[in-house]
Amino acid sequence: MGSKTVVFTGQAGNRFVFSGSDNGIAGNQVATAAKVLGKHSIFELSGSRHKLVRNALMSFLKPESLQRFVGEIDSLVQKQLFQELDGKDLVQMVGLMKKITFKVTCSLFFGLPEGPEKDALLEDFTIVTKGLWAVPLNVPGTIFYRAMQARARISQVLTKLMQNRQKEEKNKPSQKNDIISVFLRLRDEDGEPLQEEEILDNFITLIIGSHDTTTILLSLFIRHLSTDPKTRSEVLQEQEEVVKSVEARDDGKLRWSEIQMMKHTWRVAQELMRLTPPAFGNFKCASRDTSFDGFDIPKGYKVFWVASATHMDDKIFEDPNKFDPSRFESSSKSSYPPYTYIPFGAGPRICPGIEFARIEVLLIIHHLTKNYSWTSIIKDEPIRREPLPYPAMGLPVKLHKK
Ligand code: HEM
Numbered sequence: 064m065g066s067k068t069v070v071f072t073g074q075a076g077n078r079f080v081f082s083g084s085d086n087g088i089a090g091n092q093v094a095t096a097a098k099v100l101g102k103h104s105i106f107e108l109s110g111s112r113h114k115l116v117r118n119a120l121m122s123f124l125k126p127e128s129l130q131r132f133v134g135e136i137d138s139l140v141q142k143q144l145f146q147e148l149d150g151k152d153l154v155q156m157v158g159l160m161k162k163i164t165f166k167v168t169c170s171l172f173f174g175l176p177e178g179p180e181k182d183a184l185l186e187d188f189t190i191v192t193k194g195l196w197a198v199p200l201n202v203p204g205t206i207f208y209r210a211m212q213a214r215a216r217i218s219q220v221l222t223k224l225m226q227n228r229q230k231e232e233k234n235k236p237s238q239k240n241d242i243i244s245v246f247l248r249l250r251d252e253d254g255e256p257l258q259e260e261e262i263l264d265n266f267i268t269l270i271i272g273s274h275d276t277t278t279i280l281l282s283l284f285i286r287h288l289s290t291d292p293k294t295r296s297e298v299l300q301e302q303e304e305v306v307k308s309v310e311a312r313d314d315g316k317l318r319w320s321e322i323q324m325m326k327h328t329w330r331v332a333q334e335l336m337r338l339t340p341p342a343f344g345n346f347k348c349a350s351r352d353t354s355f356d357g358f359d360i361p362k363g364y365k366v367f368w369v370a371s372a373t374h375m376d377d378k379i380f381e382d383p384n385k386f387d388p389s390r391f392e393s394s395s396k397s398s399y400p401p402y403t404y405i406p407f408g409a410g411p412r413i414c415p416g417i418e419f420a421r422i423e424v425l426l427i428i429h430h431l432t433k434n435y436s437w438t439s440i441i442k443d444e445p446i447r448r449e450p451l452p453y454p455a456m457g458l459p460v461k462l463h464k465k
Pocket residue numbers: 090105106117120124268269272273274276277280341342344345346405406407408409411412413414415416417419420
């Protein structure tokens with residue numbers, strides 16, 4: 064990437080990197096990602112502006128708020144899943160999960176209607192994501208150029224969406240509480256609204272931050288269930304209890320209390336993220352001269368933290384290569400120390416989407432296991448990092464309707 068970079072790999076280093084800007088480490092990405100996401104992206108912000116944008120996101124993404132949306136997320140998941148799977152018995156699961164997570168997110172966050180515009184947007188986000196770590200050469204034919212062109216098209220769609228909402232709100236103020244409304248109503252400490260470009264950069268960041276990471280976790284989950292009968296039967300057993308609980312109610316609708324019942328299913332997800340973190344690590348930047356453990360880190364140096372170094376340390380996670388979701392039971396003796404299990408990062412910049420990812424993953428796994436079983440077409444399909452850890456052939460499976 065052309066930047067001098069310090070790599071951190073242990074608990075003490077993670078604590079230093081994640082503990083906030085007092086240590087001289089800020090959130091900035093490498094130059095390419097900063098251009099693709101935009102200079103106002105939450106990843107680029109620090110101090111009070113970071114707090115302002117983060118608090119706005121959290122007002123929508125915190126568990127207390129998301130509880131109100133469980134019914135809506137569940138309907139969106141079911142609609143997308145069954146629409147895509149109806150009548151099919153051979154499915155590429157990676158592509159399917161990409162489509163479903165993208166459509167659910169765009170509907171819930173932005174109220175974006177179904178149609179060709181949404182499909183084109185998904186294509187463009189795929190192109191933009193490929194450009195995140197490309198060489199920043201903005202000439203026709205390069206990955207970066209294509210990413211910037213796709214970003215321009217995405218900007219047009221999202222700007223139109225924002226402007227329409229602004230007009231609607233002017234004519235008839237509503238109580239809408241999606242992300243667009245949250246950002247349009249947001250005021251800084253001087254009472255000023257955010258500029259259109261600031262909102263836009265953060266919408267793009269939000270979709271990019273949520274899309275591949277959640278798709279990877281779902282793909283790993285679906286892949287694992289087809290190869291590990293013990294885990295499959297444990298997950299199925301828990302999901303059958305959830306089905307009973309939902310069916311015992313008159314309206315037959317899944318609620319927050321049922322999400323809370325899916326504890327083991329989430330532990331399986333946690334263990335999958337320990338072994339294969341969807342985000343291998345992330346870049347930050349030294350905002351001033353600083354030092355760690357006697358080593359100087361000059362201002363401007365990039366800092367990169369790596370999740371697997373602690374996730375696979377046998378002094379932290381006993382028998383680290385063993386797949387064992389029980390490590391995450393709250394009663395577990397082998398509870399891990401802070402700053403060692405970091406699939407979502409840690410500290411003031413810890414991923415704000417954890418709870419949304421948890422709900423979405425649990426609902427998709429719930430409806431898949433309730434309605435289908437599946438077998439992998441490619442035995443032991445490898446995971447390839449390019450740089451994100453996806454099943455190498457897109458995870459084709461044979462579906463069996465229950
Ligand atoms: C399994 C799913 C996910 C994983 C593994 C994941 C992982 C991460 C990681 C590693 C970071 C960087 C933390 C750092 O460098 O300090 C991050 C930040 C972020 N994530 Fe996620 N994420 C996931 C889902 C989501 C979702 C669903 C959303 C949005 C709804 C989201 C939005 C963000 C945002 C906005 C940031 C930047 C936070 C800040 O700088 O304050 N992520 N995520």
